[in-house]
Amino acid sequence: MRVVAGKYGGRPLKTLAGQTTRPTTDKVKGAIFNMIGPYFDGGxxxxxxxxxxSLAIEAISRGMxxxxxVEKDRRAQAIVQANIEMTKETARFRLMKMEAKRALAQLTEAFDLVLLDPPYAKxxxxxxxxxxxxxxxxxxxxxxxxxxxKEVELPDSIGASRKWKEKIYGISKVTIYDID
Incomplete structure (x- = not known):
């Protein structure tokens, strides 16, 4: 696995062995960012x-x-930290070592891009x-x-968010929502 494009393009990324995490393939990662960017002007x-x-690092590489x-698994946290250090720009990243729901309760900033690849999706x-x-x-x-x-069916709208695009890549489905 590697950073696909941008400032860190081509740099290798570490992954966690086993079934604890499911890393997004370079092909799917490239497709995601081509749909939503492919490059950003801050955010x-x-x-x-x-x-x-890898997804957050790709976003920073492309201009965020x-x-x-946010990662709760201790072994995955070490991989995330090593990948952040690979960028040589650690001040641009903040790793919250906790479960997602707890992190959401602590966060106060508004985000321009949110990446969701949870273990129990729907x-x-x-x-x-x-x-x-x-x-x-x-x-x-x-x-x-x-x-x-790819079997997970998400609703056309969730709160103020509306489904904008949806594509299947092998066994994965990417669904993108935007805010009205």
Whole structure:
């Protein structure tokens, strides 16, 4: 696995062995960012189930200003930290070592891009998007990228968020919501 494009493009990323995390493939990661960007002119990104941190690092590589990564698994946290250090710009990243719901209760900034790839997708995504909205954590015009198994059907709208695009890549489905 590597950073696909941007400032850190081509740099290798570490991943956690085993089934604890499911890293987004380079192909899917490239497709996601081509749909939503592919490059950004600043902004805040939240990677709520960071895994290896590759999606948030890709967003910073492509022009986002700051990233908050949330990961509860201790072994995955070490991988995220190593990948952040690879960027040589650690001040642009904040790793919150806790479960997603607890992090949402502590966050106060509004995010322009939210990345959601939770272990139990359908139930978690709907609840999480509503929590983000109710907590004032979504900036005007924010985009929410959800990565799930291709069998997961997400609703056309969740709160003020509307489904904008949806594509299947092998066994993965990417659903993108934007804020009305």
């Amino acid at each position: 805040q990104v939240l990677d709520l189930y960071a895994g290896s941190g 200003d700051q990233a908050v990564l 139930e978690t995504i709907v609840e999480t998007i509503l929590d983000l909205e109710q907590g004032g954590l979504l900036a005007p015009g924010a985009m929410i990228v959800c990565e799930t198994d």
